[in-house]
């Protein structure tokens with residue numbers, strides 16, 4: 001909030017962006033070839049064709065958006081920040097072999113390492129146009145300290161809107177699960193820690209910068225008791241639920257052998273389908289599974305790069321969209337997607353969908369919607385973020401599309417989705433500048449790089 005010295009008013013200052021192409025990603029896919037966006041405080045005040053209204057007061061910044069495309073900030077619906085310091089391992093593994101290789105490494109993480117990893121993860125997200133991210137933290141070693149608190153501190157310093165989850169695992173190898181016993185928690189302790197995280201940090205307000213989610217890890221690392229207990233807890237507290245589902249054929253086989261049904265039916269039997277639930281991946285889904293997701297409003301975090309990295313398969317995203325399933329994009333943990341950038345997932349989602357479903361499987365505008373309004377819906381924040389509309393929060397990206405790599409492309413949305421990663425001139429979160437001309441505004445990037453390097457070395461030395 002700025003003070004206008006001429007009037008003594010404490011009304012919020014305005015940022016005016018003009019002369020830019022705009023893709024609002026509203027319900028009607030409204031676009032402007034040359035338009036304006038006015039931000040007042042942390043809200044979008046106006047979006048439209050031509051120049052901004054004349055006579056606006058308290059304008060603290062006016063941006064000439066010539067040669068730029070303005071979109072909503074991207075929304076990341078699945079990640080594991082701690083993996084930022086375990087990138088480059090298990091490069092040729094499928095999911096279960098990759099996990100078994102990495103679990104013992106992850107058993108050594110602590111809050112200081114997770115602070116550095118969250119800084120690195122958020123830097124990659126912000127620099128690729130992402131303004132809101134979730135994080136699925138599910139490894140909590142006994143002597144690991146305040147891991148969730150460290151992540152929340154890191155994201156606040158970088159200026160990102162955050163939806164951390166308190167994840168958990170309680171099914172170790174001695175009980176027939178995949179993770180080593182040293183990586184799992186006691187069921188009641190995990191539920192108590194989840195309740196504590198919600199009480200400590202969850203903010204239900206419209207412009208919340210932190211919302212907490214309950215997130216037991218996956219069917220092969222969590223007991224039915226923990227899944228059921230987490231669902232009851234989340235519904236009592238009024239928070240959302242998140243987990244992994246139907247990621248690989250090995251997970252499908254595990255569920256059929258242990259529970260006598262596939263992962264979607266298993267999760268449904270524990271109260272885990274509903275409009276307050278979203279799941280990562282959902283690759284191995286038959287028509288009945290997709291119908292259940294659509295019928296209950298259960299959301300999907302589609303992670304094309306990670307799915308390709310570990311050769312898990314191609315999710316049926318066009319079929320899900322046709323059925324009415326809410327779908328957003330995720331980068332997934334950086335140990336299975338070393339890039340960690342969300343901007344490039346727009347392109348990857350489109351390309352992978354077309355490999356399975358042909359050239360009409362996903363349009364560039366559908367890809368942009370997955371990464372913006374789709375993600376907002378999946379996180380339960382569709383009334384607050386995900387599109388450029390008056391009254392919504394001022395989370396937006398100003399992409400340059402007239403540079404040497406993009407100038408001349410016929411359609412600015414195609415330039416963003418199909419072209420090279422577009423330079424980001426400005427990124428606003430909650431009306432505040434967090435990226436300017438491709439670099440973080442609020443934290444020194446070189447210091448983050450040094451922190452990450454030190455944390456990764458310390459973990460490897462354990």
Ligand SMILES: [Zn+2]
Nearest residue numbers: 244280332333
């Ligand atoms: Zn994941």
